[in-house]
Amino acid sequence: MIELQIILIFMIIGALIAVRTKDLLSAVIAVGTVGLGLSLAFLILKAPDLAIAQLVVEILCVIILIRATIRKDLPFSTSGRWLFNTFITFIFLAVFIGFGYFCMRDLPQFGSPIMKIAQHFVSQGLKETGATNLVSSVVLDYRAYDTLGEATILFTAVIGVLAVMRRVGRKK
Amino acid sequence: MKEQEKGMTIIVKTITRLTVGLILLFGIYIVAHGHVSPGGGFAGGVIVALSFIHIMLAFGKEEAFRKINQNVASFFESLGAILFITLAILGIGSGYFFVNFMSKGKPFELFSSGFMPLANLAIAFKVGSGLFIIVIILVMFKISKEGDNR
Amino acid sequence: MSVYLLCLVLFCIGLYCILRKRNLIKIIIGIAIIGYAVNLFFVLVGYRMNGRAPIHSPDQTILDMVDPLPQALVLTTIVIGLAVTALITAIAMRVYEKYGTFDITKIRRLKG
Numbered sequence: 001m002i003e004l005q006i007i008l009i010f011m012i013i014g015a016l017i018a019v020r021t022k023d024l025l026s027a028v029i030a031v032g033t034v035g036l037g038l039s040l041a042f043l044i045l046k047a048p049d050l051a052i053a054q055l056v057v058e059i060l061c062v063i064i065l066i067r068a069t070i071r072k073d074l075p076f077s078t079s080g081r082w083l084f085n086t087f088i089t090f091i092f093l094a095v096f097i098g099f100g101y102f103c104m105r106d107l108p109q110f111g112s113p114i115m116k117i118a119q120h121f122v123s124q125g126l127k128e129t130g131a132t133n134l135v136s137s138v139v140l141d142y143r144a145y146d147t148l149g150e151a152t153i154l155f156t157a158v159i160g161v162l163a164v165m166r167r168v169g170r171k172k
Numbered sequence: 173m174k175e176q177e178k179g180m181t182i183i184v185k186t187i188t189r190l191t192v193g194l195i196l197l198f199g200i201y202i203v204a205h206g207h208v209s210p211g212g213g214f215a216g217g218v219i220v221a222l223s224f225i226h227i228m229l230a231f232g233k234e235e236a237f238r239k240i241n242q243n244v245a246s247f248f249e250s251l252g253a254i255l256f257i258t259l260a261i262l263g264i265g266s267g268y269f270f271v272n273f274m275s276k277g278k279p280f281e282l283f284s285s286g287f288m289p290l291a292n293l294a295i296a297f298k299v300g301s302g303l304f305i306i307v308i309i310l311v312m313f314k315i316s317k318e319g320d321n322r
Numbered sequence: 323m324s325v326y327l328l329c330l331v332l333f334c335i336g337l338y339c340i341l342r343k344r345n346l347i348k349i350i351i352g353i354a355i356i357g358y359a360v361n362l363f364f365v366l367v368g369y370r371m372n373g374r375a376p377i378h379s380p381d382q383t384i385l386d387m388v389d390p391l392p393q394a395l396v397l398t399t400i401v402i403g404l405a406v407t408a409l410i411t412a413i414a415m416r417v418y419e420k421y422g423t424f425d426i427t428k429i430r431r432l433k434g
Contacts, residue, residue, distance in 0.1 A: 001325065008328040015332060015355050019339045024347050031351050038358050045365050046375045047393050048210035050400070052202070054361075056218045057404045060303065061354065063225065067310050068411045069347055089341055093334050097327075104326045111371035118368075118391045126378055130285035131207040134376040134387070138394035139212065140291050144260070147291075150398040151256060151298050157405035158249070158302045161412045165309050210377060214401050299401065306408045313415060 001110075004044050011037040024069040032062040049135050179232045188230040195223040199300075206292040207285050213295030220300040225307050233311055245301045245308075252297030259287050259294070325366060333359035346414045346424040350407065357403040361396050368392035 011034050018030035035058030042051040108114055115122070121138060131137040139147055179185060203216030228236035283289070336359060339352030368389030376390040414424070421429050 004325060005328065008325065008332070011358075012328065012332055012335065015335045018351055018355070019335060019343070019348070024345070027348065027351055031354055034355060034358060038362060041362060042365060045369050046373060046388050047365055047396075048375055048377075049212060049215070050361075050365065050393055050396055052211060053215040053218070053397055053400050056215055056222060057400050060218060060222065060225075060307075061404055061407055063229075064307065064310060064408050064411050065347070065350070067307075068350075068415055086342065089338060093338060096337075097330060097334060100330045101327065104323065104330070107326065107367065110323060110325055110366065111369060113368050113370055113389050115368075115389050115391075118389045121390055122376070122387050129288075131288055132378040133207050133210065133212070134378070134390045135210075135393050135397065136207045136212050136288065136292075137285070138390055139397060140207075140288050141286070143394065144291070146395075146398060147295065148256065148260065150402060151253060151295065153402055154299060154302045154405055155249070155253065157409050158305055160409050161306050161309055164409075164412045164416055165313050210375075212397070214397060218401070303404075303408075306405075310408070310412060310415070 001044075004041060007037050007041050007044065011041070025066070028062060028065045028069055031065070032058060035061065049133075179235075180230050184230050188226060192223050192226050195226065196220060199223060199296075203292055203296040204289065207288045213292040214299055216292070217296035217299030218303060220296065221303040221307075224304050228308070228311070233308070236308075240304065242308075245305050248297050249301040249305070252294045252299075252301070255294040255297070256291060259291055326363070329359055329363050329366060332362070344426055346417065346426060349426075350410055350414065353410070354403070354407060357399075361399055361403075364392045364396050364399075 014030050014034045014037065018027045018034065021027050021030070035054065039051050039054045039058065042048075042054055121134060121142065125134045125137050126132065129137040129141045131141070199216050199219030199222075201216075202211035202219060203213060206212040206216065224236060224240055227239060333356060336352045336355035339355065340349055343349060343352070368391065370386065370388050373386055373388040376387045376393065417429065418424055423429075
């Protein structure tokens with residue numbers, strides 16, 4: 001799977017540019033390219049539903065972030081104990097990756113999943129629900145309760161944005 | 173944000189007039205064929221919201237408000253939630269919560285597989301109008317001391 | 323195995339951005355990068371070599387498909403990530419209006 005690793009390296013380079021650059025608008029555009037690379041990776045991993053959803057959600061996320069950085073703040077210099085803090089952070093991240101490597105040896109090998117429950121979905125999905133898109137049948141028929149929770153989260157997000165942006169009419 | 177209130181240049185406005193209807197139609201197609209081909213309610217709802225946001229970005233927010241009012245967007249969001257809950261509760265009559273009670277027709281047809289097309293439609297209403305409302309609120313926020321008119 | 327390690331490196335880049343940056347918008351970018359890495363990891367676990375997309379075709383009856391269950395979970399997670407990003411961007415715009423800066427070390431010291 002050499003093309004998957006090439007796209008992952010492209011995403012890592014884009015994320016590094018987004019983290020290290022000083023201009024805020026360039027950082028937001030770099031995050032946009034990371035999302036675009038992720039959509040291509042979903043297409044290579046044979047998940048067309050996710051590729052469509054990730055592409056359009058990425059466009060909307062970049063629109064919202066550009067709206068927030070129009071009034072941008074000037075870059076400022078780093079101050080006091082910078083070397084010590086960076087050193088501690090790198091040590092922590094190295095320990096984290098080390099533990100992660102030991103945990104990932106217990107996962108099944110890449111390319112042969114243990115499909116215990118999904119075997120039932122794949123073989124009986126068309127007969128029981130009548131839908132040819134198996135991902136839709138899982139989202140809307142076998143696990144429709146999770147979709148109800150997701151609709152609730154979206155509603156709460158709309159109410160939250162409205163409550164934060166409202167001018168409270170409290171006269172002093 | 174003076175630039176957004178007057179809209180963008182004439183090239184952007186012409187291209188927007190030509191393509192925004194096609195984007196809306198494509199979004200409705202992805203929602204309606206959610207159980208046959210890849211897509212579904214989430215991606216289709218976001219595409220429908222993006223078509224209205226496209227009008228707002230190119231022409232300014234007053235023009236977008238003439239197409240979709242604030243009350244219309246709020247009505248559609250509540251309609252999507254109520255439709256989804258109604259489909260769930262109607263299943264109690266023939267089994268348990270959320271059972272698929274409509275008939276499952278032949279595969280590969282548009283009216284098959286129970287209530288899945290209706291559930292896709294409800295999800296698309298909710299996601300589309302919710303995201304449109306969020307972007308409208310973020311754009312209308314002014315930094316001066318005057319009040320927000322919502 | 324090396325694909326899992328690259329995904330973990332992407333997660334750690336986002337984590338470094340949250341820990342060490344002082345600008346609020348950079349912290350929001352770090353949260354978005356962590357979201358991408360976790361979604362990618364879910365889909366990587368459920369991939370089968372030389373599998374097919376989990377959609378039936380009218381002329382094939384072969385049944386070696388990739389796992390559809392992680393894809394269904396990630397589909398709602400993508401939209402939830404967008405809602406969370408929109409909410410914290412709204413809070414960041416309010417903070418900028420009240421304090422005049424995006425720097426998180428100065429937010430404590432100024433009184434509104």
